[in-house]
Amino acid sequence: MKISDLLQETYSSLTVNKMRSGLTILGIVIGIGSVIAMVSIGQGAQNSIESSIQSIGSNLVLVMPGAQRGAGVQVSAGRGSAQTLTQEDADAIIKEVTLAKAVAPEISRRYQVTARGTNTNVSVVGTVAAYPEVRNIEVDEGSFISDQNVQSLSRVAVLGPTTRDDLFGEGAEAIGQTVRINKVDFKIIGITKVKGGTGFGSQDDMVFVPLSTAQRFLAGDTYVTTISVGAQDQNSMADIQQQISDLLLERRHITDPQLADFSVLNQADIAATASSVTNTLTILLGAIAGISLIVGGIGIMNMMLTTVTERTREIGLRKAIGAKKKDISAQFLTESVMLTFLGGIIGIIFGWLAAWGVTQFAGITTQVSLLSITLAVGVSATIGIVFGYYPARRAASLNPIEALRYE
Amino acid sequence: MIECEKINKIYKNGDVETLGVKEVSFKINNGEFVAIMGPSGSGKSTLMHILGALDSPTSGTYKLDGQDVSKLSDDELADVRKNKIGFIFQSFNLLSRATVLRNVMLPLVYAGIPQLEREEKAEQALIATDLSKDRWHHLSNQLSGGQMQRVAIARALVNNPALILADEPTGNLDTKTGEIVLSTFQELNREYHHTVVLITHELYVAEHADRIIHIQDGLILKDEKNPKKRVINNHLV
Numbered sequence: 001m002k003i004s005d006l007l008q009e010t011y012s013s014l015t016v017n018k019m020r021s022g023l024t025i026l027g028i029v030i031g032i033g034s035v036i037a038m039v040s041i042g043q044g045a046q047n048s049i050e051s052s053i054q055s056i057g058s059n060l061v062l063v064m065p066g067a068q069r070g071a072g073v074q075v076s077a078g079r080g081s082a083q084t085l086t087q088e089d090a091d092a093i094i095k096e097v098t099l100a101k102a103v104a105p106e107i108s109r110r111y112q113v114t115a116r117g118t119n120t121n122v123s124v125v126g127t128v129a130a131y132p133e134v135r136n137i138e139v140d141e142g143s144f145i146s147d148q149n150v151q152s153l154s155r156v157a158v159l160g161p162t163t164r165d166d167l168f169g170e171g172a173e174a175i176g177q178t179v180r181i182n183k184v185d186f187k188i189i190g191i192t193k194v195k196g197g198t199g200f201g202s203q204d205d206m207v208f209v210p211l212s213t214a215q216r217f218l219a220g221d222t223y224v225t226t227i228s229v230g231a232q233d234q235n236s237m238a239d240i241q242q243q244i245s246d247l248l249l250e251r252r253h254i255t256d257p258q259l260a261d262f263s264v265l266n267q268a269d270i271a272a273t274a275s276s277v278t279n280t281l282t283i284l285l286g287a288i289a290g291i292s293l294i295v296g297g298i299g300i301m302n303m304m305l306t307t308v309t310e311r312t313r314e315i316g317l318r319k320a321i322g323a324k325k326k327d328i329s330a331q332f333l334t335e336s337v338m339l340t341f342l343g344g345i346i347g348i349i350f351g352w353l354a355a356w357g358v359t360q361f362a363g364i365t366t367q368v369s370l371l372s373i374t375l376a377v378g379v380s381a382t383i384g385i386v387f388g389y390y391p392a393r394r395a396a397s398l399n400p401i402e403a404l405r406y407e
Numbered sequence: 408m409i410e411c412e413k414i415n416k417i418y419k420n421g422d423v424e425t426l427g428v429k430e431v432s433f434k435i436n437n438g439e440f441v442a443i444m445g446p447s448g449s450g451k452s453t454l455m456h457i458l459g460a461l462d463s464p465t466s467g468t469y470k471l472d473g474q475d476v477s478k479l480s481d482d483e484l485a486d487v488r489k490n491k492i493g494f495i496f497q498s499f500n501l502l503s504r505a506t507v508l509r510n511v512m513l514p515l516v517y518a519g520i521p522q523l524e525r526e527e528k529a530e531q532a533l534i535a536t537d538l539s540k541d542r543w544h545h546l547s548n549q550l551s552g553g554q555m556q557r558v559a560i561a562r563a564l565v566n567n568p569a570l571i572l573a574d575e576p577t578g579n580l581d582t583k584t585g586e587i588v589l590s591t592f593q594e595l596n597r598e599y600h601h602t603v604v605l606i607t608h609e610l611y612v613a614e615h616a617d618r619i620i621h622i623q624d625g626l627i628l629k630d631e632k633n634p635k636k637r638v639i640n641n642h643l644v
Contacts, residue, residue, distance in 0.1 A: 322489020
């Protein structure tokens with residue numbers, strides 16, 4: 001039997017019962033569509049988290065207070081409230097860790113910030129002039145906090161663009177204006193550039209003030225919450241991590257690294273942890289959608305079994321006029337593969353539309369990758385073969401005499 | 408030419424053995440029109456399945472067109488059916504939602520005949536069965552019983568088989584339509600020299616053939632020339 005004949009037979013038998021074929025295809029459409037959409041949401045999340053981790057700075061080593069823990073715990077727990085890092089630790093790192101390109105201690109906490117009757121709750125970061133270099137921040141207008149500002153306890157502030165928009169309106173001129181943080185007035189001297197990124201980690205929704213000012217007027221002590229250290233390049237990061245650990249352990253007279261009251265993380269660890277979390281998310285979403293794909297496959301099998309029973313006499317006739325087993329099984333297998341293939345194609349379109357809709361209306365980044373499409377097509381064809389195999393074999397092995405007598 | 412020698416067929420169902428046919432031997436020459444007649448349970452269906460290469464005998468030899476087909480595999484039997492046998496059934500067995508032409512062309516699909524040639528052959532077969540041309544593109548379930556059976560005959564003819572095997576072809580038709588179908592067989596035999604084997608339980612139907620083989624309880628009772636052949640002129644009916 002030629003391929004063209006096979007396709008023609010398939011076409012005519014699928015169009016005989018359009019309703020049934022359509023509903024069976026729908027099962028596969030929903031399965032494939034949801035796999036595509038779900039995986040695209042997972043991969044979108046992964047991409048946006050990775051890019052926002054990249055955006056906090058390159059070749060970055062972070063020193064945080066609190067016990068030495070796994071990177072994953074750190075990411076989910078955020079900054080610990082333990083106060084064990086001090087200004088002196090930061091100064092020691094600057095002096096002793098020679099591989100470090102720049103060191104920026106910071107103290108950050110969320111405050112209610114007001115200006116001219118508007119207010120917003122943002123993260124206020126007290127830091128030093130080296131911060132922009134370490135954390136990849138660029139100044140759009142005005143200037144960043146200078147060493148002079150830090151030394152002289154200046155009450156000046158640099159606003160993130162989102163914070164500026166919230167307080168003064170979008171794109172408004174804010175330099176020279178005053179904001180009030182914790183009952184202290186700060187004069188705005190600069191606005192940072194938009195970096196993108198959403199949620200709590202946004203680098204755009206922040207207020208930067210001199211470290212000394214923050215310690216004196218806002219925190220009231222000399223602890224720091226994070227010390228960011230910029231490495232020369234990727235290769236020196238491990239060494240820097242080791243040097244900082246050794247230095248701080250020595251300063252604290254702790255011999256067992258397990259007992260350290262601080263942790264040193266590098267950016268690669270954070271990124272790896274985050275992507276392992278989003279990978280799990282992607283797999284979870286994909287697996288849930290995969291269940292509906294299996295249900296769709298069972299629908300195919302159900303329909304094919306019904307078809308084989310209904311067409312028993314036809315199968316008997318085809319055998320009587322010379323169809324071989326392989327002709328019959330090829331015919332039914334082609335039917336089921338055609339159903340899943342059509343379902344797969346339509347499912348990809350629907351999945352794509354769903355992903356697009358999620359991005360448009362829910363604002364969640366999605367990414368439909370070539371991999372997930374290839375996978376979906378492969379999976380749907382496989383489902384057609386797997387779930388069509390048994391009915392096709394059953395049809396092929398019918399005895400022509402009994403099949404012709406079947407009522 | 409059909410040669411059957413000492414054909415036995417025994418059906419086994421668990422420990423129970425049922426006799427199909429016993430020690431059946433006969434010959435049918437090319438161009439003959441033979442009726443195999445017997446009551447139900449006589450073994451005529453068993454014989455039809457063996458003659459039609461749908462089943463193999465338990466013992467004995469069956470030669471069709473010089474080829475021994477008594478010990479072939481399923482796929483080899485399928486090839487024999489494809490190339491040498493045309494079936495006509497009591498219940499027509501047409502593809503109901505396909506056109507007349509497509510039904511007639513179906514055996515050619517399995518025989519691997521190219522598309523263009525298929526249509527030509529199908530048209531010739533339909534002309535031989537006297538089905539009027541305006542019906543050719545109708546769906547087969549829009550036809551009357553007699554027309555359906557003639558489409559089935561055309562389908563049996565289309566690949567020019569060595570043997571046309573009709574199993575109770577008039578069983579689902581009224582007497583008058585049955586006559587037309589039987590006269591079609593006579594015409595095919597007379598005009599086109601096709602070998603026709605007709606299986607029936609009715610003497611009246613069998614009397615349209617040249618020779619009648621009577622079968623009962625799996626044995627051949629009588630194998631004789633039909634003394635009073637009924638001849639109907641198709642065009643007068």
